[in-house]
Amino acid sequence: MFSRFGSAFKNSARSFSTSAKAEISSNTKRVINGAVGVAGLTAAFVLYEDSQTAKAMTAAEHGLHAPEYDWPHKGMFDSYDHASIRRGFQVYREVCSACHSLDRIAWRNLVGVSHTNAEAKAMAEEYEYDDEPDDQGNPRKRPGKLTDYIPGPYANEEAARAANGGALPPDLSLVVKARHGGCDYIFALLTGYPDDPPAGVVLAPGSNYNPYFPGGSIAMARTLFDDIVEYEDGTPASSSQMAKDVVTFLDWCSEPELDDRKKLGAKAIIILTSLYLMAVWTKKFKWAPIKHRKIVFNPPKPPKKN
Amino acid sequence: MLSRLSLRSGRSLGLATTVARSFSSSAHTLKSTYDSPDFTKYLNKSKGANPDKTRDYTYLMVGAYGLVSAAAAKSTVDAFLSTMSASNDVLAMAKVEIKLGSIPLGKNVVVKWQGKPVFIRHRTTDEIAEANDVDISTLRDPQKDSDRVIRPEWLIMMGICTHLGCVPIGEAGDFGGWFCPCHGSHYDISGRIRKGPAPLNLEVPHYEFVDEAESVMIG
Amino acid sequence: MSFYHTVFNTVFKRNSVFLTTIFAGAFVFQAVFDEGVNKWWEARNKGKLWKDVKLTIPGAGEEEDDE
Numbered sequence: 352m353f354s355r356f357g358s359a360f361k362n363s364a365r366s367f368s369t370s371a372k373a374e375i376s377s378n379t380k381r382v383i384n385g386a387v388g389v390a391g392l393t394a395a396f397v398l399y400e401d402s403q404t405a406k407a408m409t410a411a412e413h414g415l416h417a418p419e420y421d422w423p424h425k426g427m428f429d430s431y432d433h434a435s436i437r438r439g440f441q442v443y444r445e446v447c448s449a450c451h452s453l454d455r456i457a458w459r460n461l462v463g464v465s466h467t468n469a470e471a472k473a474m475a476e477e478y479e480y481d482d483e484p485d486d487q488g489n490p491r492k493r494p495g496k497l498t499d500y501i502p503g504p505y506a507n508e509e510a511a512r513a514a515n516g517g518a519l520p521p522d523l524s525l526v527v528k529a530r531h532g533g534c535d536y537i538f539a540l541l542t543g544y545p546d547d548p549p550a551g552v553v554l555a556p557g558s559n560y561n562p563y564f565p566g567g568s569i570a571m572a573r574t575l576f577d578d579i580v581e582y583e584d585g586t587p588a589s590s591s592q593m594a595k596d597v598v599t600f601l602d603w604c605s606e607p608e609l610d611d612r613k614k615l616g617a618k619a620i621i622i623l624t625s626l627y628l629m630a631v632w633t634k635k636f637k638w639a640p641i642k643h644r645k646i647v648f649n650p651p652k653p654p655k656k657n
Numbered sequence: 658m659l660s661r662l663s664l665r666s667g668r669s670l671g672l673a674t675t676v677a678r679s680f681s682s683s684a685h686t687l688k689s690t691y692d693s694p695d696f697t698k699y700l701n702k703s704k705g706a707n708p709d710k711t712r713d714y715t716y717l718m719v720g721a722y723g724l725v726s727a728a729a730a731k732s733t734v735d736a737f738l739s740t741m742s743a744s745n746d747v748l749a750m751a752k753v754e755i756k757l758g759s760i761p762l763g764k765n766v767v768v769k770w771q772g773k774p775v776f777i778r779h780r781t782t783d784e785i786a787e788a789n790d791v792d793i794s795t796l797r798d799p800q801k802d803s804d805r806v807i808r809p810e811w812l813i814m815m816g817i818c819t820h821l822g823c824v825p826i827g828e829a830g831d832f833g834g835w836f837c838p839c840h841g842s843h844y845d846i847s848g849r850i851r852k853g854p855a856p857l858n859l860e861v862p863h864y865e866f867v868d869e870a871e872s873v874m875i876g
Numbered sequence: 877m878s879f880y881h882t883v884f885n886t887v888f889k890r891n892s893v894f895l896t897t898i899f900a901g902a903f904v905f906q907a908v909f910d911e912g913v914n915k916w917w918e919a920r921n922k923g924k925l926w927k928d929v930k931l932t933i934p935g936a937g938e939e940e941d942d943e
Contacts, residue, residue, distance in 0.1 A: 709880035
């Protein structure tokens with residue numbers, strides 16, 4: 352059916368272009384063709400020339416590309432592994448939090464994700480927060496509440512730099528989103544410290560070699576060694592296991608809505624697909640009488656000559 | 658339109674090959690050599706052709722289309738409206754939990770909730786009896802003491818005078834309760850207005866006891 | 877009176893009834909659909925979700941953890 356319509360359309364288009372051809376002089380046409388040709392050739396030449404020189408940095412400059420890992424939450428409809436988030440929080444708390452803050456996560460955020468209400472409350476109460484001043488205006492302290500944010504290791508940026516030889520440990524709340532390569536990069540970085548830097552690499556004092564870090568010289572030393580934490584669920588705390596867990600936890604920090612987002616996405620896909628199919632059906636149904644319609648012209652017969 | 662469609666479907670059965678030209682009854686058209694598009698794709702090909710079934714199916718499809726559209730529209734509107742509600746951090750701050758164990762019998766404690774003072778009094782049995790003894794028909798804002806407390810030993814109410822919003826002073830006034838120093842409103846041991854310009858009793862916020870009355874959650 | 881005829885007469889014949897059925901059905905459909913997708917999601921991600929992890933934590937039985 353469409354082919355019939357198509358041919359009809361083609362016919363009318365042909366007749367249109369025939370009439371248009373008469374209006375464009377052959378000289379104008381030649382100029383247009385020439386301009387198109389020159390532009391095309393120039394573009395091809397420029398692209399070819401550009402392809403002859405590689406402007407990419409060396410692997411040492413931009414850091415080794417992290418391999419792609421098969422995260423439990425990688426798939427379109429895969430949720431976070433919440434047991435891993437729970438272990439990862441333990442790693443953050445016992446290892447990373449010595450230097451890195453986690454400013455945007457409050458204790459209440461952990462409730463219903465990796466910890467129970469009572470556990471989160473108990474952890475919050477281990478820290479002291481500023482309270483409102485008393486009647487005499489003296490500052491007071493109070494134990495933490497669920498609504499408080501997880502405290503950082505340093506009072507301010509200057510203190511953090513002073514304690515780390517001038518380098519500022521970045522806040523980890525959004526670090527997975529903030530680094531090119533995301534989870535894969537951070538996992539590769541954490542597990543990628545070689546025992547010795549390769550020959551010829553000169554490191555400034557206080558810095559360490561890591562091939563995945565841009566420039567290769569990173570202030571953070573290797574921190575994850577086998578069995579530095581003891582998991583409560585009995586998972587063997589190998590350094591790669593800890594790196595996987597802490598990266599899962601940090602990914603949750605960056606994107607706590609991931610589970611809900613994927614579930615909503617599944618719903619949207621199902622609903623919109625069915626709406627599309629039903630819309631097609633309804634369109635066909637509504638158009639059927641119009642498409643069937645045929646106008647017939649029966650020319651009047653010429654009067655008979657007697 | 659529906660009935661026409663099903664009629665036509667009945668008639669066109671078995672004519673699939675010549676169907677394009679069979680629509681017009683005019684013998685002239687049938688004989689005509691003009692090209693006409695092929696409409697077989699649009700024909701109702703259901704066998705047996707129960708017109709009632711066809712009609713029901715049509716209505717069902719259109720109805721289901723409307724139904725899913727309505728559900729999708731509702732979800733969309735819901736999603737946009739829910740952005741207007743308070744965010745989780747605000748909601749979390751809207752509640753305050755107070756440990757009651759540290760409040761001795763017969764003492765007042767003032768806590769802050771959403772920036773406003775809340776009075777918590779650990780009442781003695783004498784005070785509870787006193788609060789229940791009052792003839793409520795003589796009160797300006799008649800309210801039984803049992804309607805103002807969940808557990809009689811804990812009186813929890815907003816510390817804002819209902820007259821002009823001052824903060825009343827505890828354990829003061831003619832009725833052994835609270836006294837507002839601004840315009841002299843006297844409240845009794847249940848926080849009810851007894852004397853002075855205030856029109857209403859001190860407001861009781863929504864609260865609930867948690868952990869077997871070890872602490873109270875206001876909000 | 878055939879089944880299809882009865883259906884037509886009860887639901888489709890009057891537009892008001894038809895529309896009411898559609899809007900009432902939308903609410904039912906939404907509840908059922910949400911529940912169905914949730915079930916599927918939980919079956920697909922079994923063992924990874926918090927409600928599964930919670931069971932492995934000692935002393936965290938029937939505790940409420942909304943928020």
